[in-house]
Amino acid sequence: MDTPLQMIINNVSKHIVLTSAEKDIFTGMLQAKNLKRKQPWISTGDVCRHSAFVTAGCLRGYTVDSNGFEHVLSFAPTDWWMADMYSLLTHQPGNLNIEALEDTEMLLLPKTSQEELYKLVPKFERVFRILAEKSLVAYQIRLIDNLSLPAAERYARFCRRYPTLIYQLPQKQIASYIGVTPEFFSKMRKGM
Amino acid sequence: MDTPLQMIINNVSKHIVLTSAEKDIFTGMLQAKNLKRKQPWISTGDVCRHSAFVTAGCLRGYTVDSNGFEHVLSFAPTDWWMADMYSLLTHQPGNLNIEALEDTEMLLLPKTSQEELYKLVPKFERVFRILAEKSLVAYQIRLIDNLSLPAAERYARFCRRYPTLIYQLPQKQIASYIGVTPEFFSKMRKGM
Numbered sequence: 202m203d204t205p206l207q208m209i210i211n212n213v214s215k216h217i218v219l220t221s222a223e224k225d226i227f228t229g230m231l232q233a234k235n236l237k238r239k240q241p242w243i244s245t246g247d248v249c250r251h252s253a254f255v256t257a258g259c260l261r262g263y264t265v266d267s268n269g270f271e272h273v274l275s276f277a278p279t280d281w282w283m284a285d286m287y288s289l290l291t292h293q294p295g296n297l298n299i300e301a302l303e304d305t306e307m308l309l310l311p312k313t314s315q316e317e318l319y320k321l322v323p324k325f326e327r328v329f330r331i332l333a334e335k336s337l338v339a340y341q342i343r344l345i346d347n348l349s350l351p352a353a354e355r356y357a358r359f360c361r362r363y364p365t366l367i368y369q370l371p372q373k374q375i376a377s378y379i380g381v382t383p384e385f386f387s388k389m390r391k392g393m
Numbered sequence: 394m395d396t397p398l399q400m401i402i403n404n405v406s407k408h409i410v411l412t413s414a415e416k417d418i419f420t421g422m423l424q425a426k427n428l429k430r431k432q433p434w435i436s437t438g439d440v441c442r443h444s445a446f447v448t449a450g451c452l453r454g455y456t457v458d459s460n461g462f463e464h465v466l467s468f469a470p471t472d473w474w475m476a477d478m479y480s481l482l483t484h485q486p487g488n489l490n491i492e493a494l495e496d497t498e499m500l501l502l503p504k505t506s507q508e509e510l511y512k513l514v515p516k517f518e519r520v521f522r523i524l525a526e527k528s529l530v531a532y533q534i535r536l537i538d539n540l541s542l543p544a545a546e547r548y549a550r551f552c553r554r555y556p557t558l559i560y561q562l563p564q565k566q567i568a569s570y571i572g573v574t575p576e577f578f579s580k581m582r583k584g585m
Contacts, residue, residue, distance in 0.1 A: 266541035274536060287530045296537050323515065330522035333529050338479045340532035344466060345488050347539065348572070349458035380540070 205233065205256035209308050212254065212280060216331050217324045226321055230314035236301035243299040249288035251309040255279050258305025259369060262297050263377070273378040275339075276302070276366060282332055302370065347380060353389055355379045397425065397448035401500050404446065404472060408523050409516045418513055422506035428493035435491040441480035443501040447471050450497025451561060454489050455569065465570040467531075468494070468558055474524055494562065539572060545581055547571045 203211065206228050213219070219227070232251075236242055242260065243249055253260065260277040262285070274297065277283035288295030289312055310318075318325045342362075346355050356379050360367055367375070376386035395403065398420050405411070411419070424443075428434055434452065435441055445452065452469040454477070466489065469475035480487030481504055502510075510517045534554075538547050548571050552559055559567070568578035 264537045264541050267543075270541075272537075272540035274533070274540075286526065287533055290526055290530055296534070319519070323519075326518035326522050327511070327515075330518050330525060333522060333525035334478065334482055337525050337529040337532060338482055340529060340536060341466070341477075341479055342488070344532060344536055344539070345456045345464075347536070348464035348466075349456050349462075351459075 205308055208256050209254050213328045216328045223322045231308045234307050234309050236305045238301055238303050241300040245298055246294045249285040249295050250312050252284045253307045253309055254282050256306045259302040260299055261302045262299045264296055271377055352381045397500055400448050401446050405520045408520045415514045423500045426499050426501050428497045430493055430495050433492040437490055438486045441477040441487050442504050444476045445499045445501055446474050448498045451494040452491055453494045454491045463569055544573045
């Protein structure tokens with residue numbers, strides 16, 4: 202089984218070829234952080250100062266509306282990146298809560314190191330360009346789905362898009378992501 | 394007043410410094426395209442093969458649900474970039490319609506040229522990394538707003554975020570972006 206450092210090297214090596222020296226620069230910037238199940242990493246109002254790469258477990262990003270209802274925005278299982286991008290880029294307090302859905306291990310890349318990395322190893326611009334584009338596409342699809350598709354079709358698309366997450370996640374988390382109550386979600390699945 | 398080519402050079406020069414030779418490589422890849430008011434650029438089912446940079450006018454990206462209702466996803470006024478990113482990145486038929494809200498002038502960067510550009514002038518990775526991140530943040534905020542804020546607050550945020558668009562856009566387009574009917578939008582504005 203790969204070590205966490207090997208996992209993150211494999212992840213970025215999908216997009217660029219790194220020399221040993223460049224790998225050392227990159228991995229030297231990373232900080233390991235573990236979370237227990239349900240432990241928060243970032244809460245609304247915090248300034249997000251790191252990008253997180255998940256090496257075990259799963260993160261969940263969610264927001265809480267004025268009525269106290271949670272709305273799940275995104276999940277990051279193993280081998281995915283996660284951050285409150287608004288807060289990370291603007292240095293403003295964020296709107297997201299990010300917490301561990303299960304015991305989770307992450308490697309954190311501080312924002313200041315990331316900017317340094319672009320100077321030292323410019324090809325990392327490519328890695329984060331591609332990651333941002335993929336994330337952007339996921340948000341675009343999600344927004345279109347929310348605006349234009351009935352709940353059953355949103356669930357079908359969720360299943361196609363995140364096949365491994367269907368069994369990993371509590372049903373109420375999937376319901377929240379799709380934008381329905383757990384009760385409606387349960388009825389809907391029985392009717393499918 | 395700047396020429397369209399000078400406008401796009403200014404736009405990318407916010408993020409990178411280009412030599413004359415690099416400017417020539419970039420501008421040599423661009424194609425001018427004009428649209429009349431309400432003329433479509435891309436329709437649902439098309440494969441999006443260009444990124445568009447608006448030099449005059451305004452583009453509107455929208456989707457149509459199964460009941461025939463339009464939902465506005467994004468606007469691109471002068472000096473903004475626009476594409477169906479899902480389709481552009483995956484080469485699959487897209488979900489978006491993109492059309493001109495008024496007479497519009499664009500410079501198109503073909504996707505194939507963009508990939509070539511990354512090879513010839515790698516610092517363009519930085520430009521499109523930053524553009525993708527900003528767009529991603531806009532989608533993230535939009536999704537959180539749609540999930541958690543009442544319509545009046547979504548409108549207030551729209552006004553803060555796109556101050557120049559409030560006067561430029563037809564009210565029914567703003568209503569569609571915010572996710573309310575034109576009738577509700579009109580009532581809401583009178584009550585503010």
